[in-house]
Amino acid sequence: MKKALAALLSVVFAAAALYSGFAAWLRIDGRFPFHTELNGHDVSLRRALDVQSSCMDGFYPNMRFSVQGRGGLSYKVTPQTFDFSGADRAVSFLPEHTLLWAESLFEPTSYTTRDGGALDKLAQYIEADSTAFRADLWQEPQDAYLEYDKASGYYRIIPETGGTAIDREKFETALTQHVLRGRGDLDLEDAGVYRTAEVQSSSPALIEARDKLNRFLDAEIVYRENGTEKAFSARQLLPYLTVSRDSSTITYDARAAQASGMFDVFAAELADAFDTPNAQRDFVTHDGSVVTVTERTWHAKLDVAATAQALAAMTFDELCAETVPEGRLCWEREALDKLTNYVEVDLTNQTLYLYTDGALVLETPVVSGCVAQHHTTPGGAFTLLGKHRNVTLRGPGYASFVKYWMPFNRQIGLHDASWRSRFGGTIYRTNGSHGCVNLPRDVAETIFNTIDGSYAIVCYWRPQEAAQAFQPAAAPAQPESSAPLVHGAEAIINR
Numbered sequence: 001m002k003k004a005l006a007a008l009l010s011v012v013f014a015a016a017a018l019y020s021g022f023a024a025w026l027r028i029d030g031r032f033p034f035h036t037e038l039n040g041h042d043v044s045l046r047r048a049l050d051v052q053s054s055c056m057d058g059f060y061p062n063m064r065f066s067v068q069g070r071g072g073l074s075y076k077v078t079p080q081t082f083d084f085s086g087a088d089r090a091v092s093f094l095p096e097h098t099l100l101w102a103e104s105l106f107e108p109t110s111y112t113t114r115d116g117g118a119l120d121k122l123a124q125y126i127e128a129d130s131t132a133f134r135a136d137l138w139q140e141p142q143d144a145y146l147e148y149d150k151a152s153g154y155y156r157i158i159p160e161t162g163g164t165a166i167d168r169e170k171f172e173t174a175l176t177q178h179v180l181r182g183r184g185d186l187d188l189e190d191a192g193v194y195r196t197a198e199v200q201s202s203s204p205a206l207i208e209a210r211d212k213l214n215r216f217l218d219a220e221i222v223y224r225e226n227g228t229e230k231a232f233s234a235r236q237l238l239p240y241l242t243v244s245r246d247s248s249t250i251t252y253d254a255r256a257a258q259a260s261g262m263f264d265v266f267a268a269e270l271a272d273a274f275d276t277p278n279a280q281r282d283f284v285t286h287d288g289s290v291v292t293v294t295e296r297t298w299h300a301k302l303d304v305a306a307t308a309q310a311l312a313a314m315t316f317d318e319l320c321a322e323t324v325p326e327g328r329l330c331w332e333r334e335a336l337d338k339l340t341n342y343v344e345v346d347l348t349n350q351t352l353y354l355y356t357d358g359a360l361v362l363e364t365p366v367v368s369g370c371v372a373q374h375h376t377t378p379g380g381a382f383t384l385l386g387k388h389r390n391v392t393l394r395g396p397g398y399a400s401f402v403k404y405w406m407p408f409n410r411q412i413g414l415h416d417a418s419w420r421s422r423f424g425g426t427i428y429r430t431n432g433s434h435g436c437v438n439l440p441r442d443v444a445e446t447i448f449n450t451i452d453g454s455y456a457i458v459c460y461w462r463p464q465e466a467a468q469a470f471q472p473a474a475a476p477a478q479p480e481s482s483a484p485l486v487h488g489a490e491a492i493i494n495r
Contacts, residue, residue, distance in 0.1 A: 035108040065178070069188035071164050073132040077122070122179070123172040138165040143199035146210055146247045148238070155213040155243075157206060160197035167195050199246055209247045216241070216320040221311065223327035225274040225300070226281060226335065232266050232311060232327065234319045252316035258308075267308035270329070275301050281336045283381075283458060286344060286353045286360070291460045293336055296380035296409065298456040306330035333456075336381055341455045343414070343447065345437055347377055348462040350424045352414075352437065354447055361450065364443040365424025367417065370432030377428075377435050382408040382457045387448055391415075395434060403441065404448040408457040412436050416444035 036044050067075040127133040141163040149156045166188070174191035188194065199206060219234035242251040257263070276299060283293040310328040318325055334340070344353040347368050354361040369375035384406060391405040393415070400419070407413035417423075417438035437459075439447065 033109070037108070037110040066185045067126060067130075067175075067188065068185055069132055069164075069166075070162065070194065071132065073130070073188070075126060075130045075132070077126070123175050126175070127168065127171075132164065133166060133168070135165070139163040140165050141195050141197040143197045143246055144201040144203065144206060145199070145245055146206065146213065146243050153235075154217060155210050157201050157210055159201040160199065162194055162196070165195040166193055206247050209243070209250060212320040213241070213243070213250065215322070216316065219319045219324045221314065221319075221324060221327040223270055223274075223329060225329060226276070226279060228273055230270055230273055234324075236262060237319075250316065252319075254312055254315075258312040263308040263311045264304070266311065267302070267304045270307060271302040271304050274329070275299065281381075283336045283460065285346065285460070286363075289462075291462060293458060293460050294380045295336065297383040297385075298333065298381040298458075300331060300335035301333040303330040303332045333383075336456070336458065339456055339458075341451075343451060343455060343457045345377075345457070345459040346462075347379065347428075347459055350426075350428060352439070352443075354450065356450065362443065362446060364440060367420060367423050367432055367438040368428045369412075369435040370430065371428060372430045373432075375432060375435045377412065377433075377437060377459060378409065379460045380409070380458075382459070384408050384451060384453055384455055384457060385413075387451075389448075393436075398434075402444075404439075404444040406448060406451070414439060414444065414447060414457070416441040 034044050036042075065077050067073065067077065131137060142161040144160040145158050146155050147158050148154075170191070170193040171188065174188070174193050175186065178186045178191070217235050217238065220231040221234070222229060222231045237252065237257055240253045240257040242253070243249075244251075277295060277297075279295050279299060280292050281295060282290050284290055307328070307330045310330060314325070331338070340355070340358040342355050344355065345351075345366065345368070346353070350366055350368065352364050352366045354363075369377035385408055386406070388405045389403060391402055393400045393402060393405070400417075402415040402417070405413060405415045412435045414437045417433070418441055420438055423438065423440060
């Protein structure tokens, strides 16, 4: 064990002695360590005196080059411009400690000589002598910006321009590095000394702004109703867009757009398309089945002003989104598939259902128009025409007093029928009314006190019943008087 340790120590001491001798020789001979660079030249293990004569003494005094730049700049530099009497000597960069030679095996070292202030003077001389450095003659760089291209109909990026303004600090640094490395002419473009535009055409913010604007121009706000579709093109709003010069701010003047009246015009066009009397619409009944009902006096009626206002309220961000929201329709009267307040009369099953805010309030059997006498109550969606108390209904061969009269289809309406003791079933086939919907008195009172003009009256025959070809009664004659019904009045109308 002791012999092995002694042998190991002998090897270590021998290696240390060998390194010390080699490092001492390098130091005495004035050589640079491994992996050393001076002024851009590899001087590893070279003698400092040789480096001084080959890379420094003969370098500065004989240098000739020109400074090239934009606008035809070409400034020639000659040796007479230089005075390097105060420059560093190569020997001043040799390591003082022998351990640094070992360290250089693993870590490269680079030195740059000081020129005694000559390069600073050279830079100042060129700046004073060349018109390229006159700030009053510079063309400043121009930022990239967005412009609407009428030919394509979209916004495009106008690239930045470079200009001729020079960053003096960058120029002086580039000149110093160029002289020290002695690499031909100095190209200011390649050296990157020109001032650059703050907004570049490659700017992510500028590209995003362009894309948002073009999505805005492509945006269509689509309105759909009962199989009909109409779209408002956001391109019409182009005159109300303002883009700042640096494209950092996009302003959409919705108030000015609204003042132009374009939203009102479009909403009126929607009303023409979607307000469709006599349209056939699907209606979901109380039991979930679907029947087709004709919209008669009740039909979907668009609130033009509110719809125009909803369109005007859409923001720029909504209009340039990847998915543009669908247009919002505002209704004075809802379509059948959107009803929440209504009276549903299932004529086939002789049952009435009253809904308020979408909730069932009551269900009652009824008696509708007599089929055998061709007084079948017609189906359809109707508007409540009024509500009247204590009215005598007169017609050929009858006069019937009712406490609650609610007409909805000319002279056909809902009313109590005190003369009946039974409702529902098949009474309507042979002993029905003259077209009205007869109700128990207490039910008629509840309905009378609940409904108003916002309620639709929806009457329907189910397909299997309609297929039996019951013929509705012919349209009854108009009342003898067109005066509105009031308390205690008499009227000649079907009951």
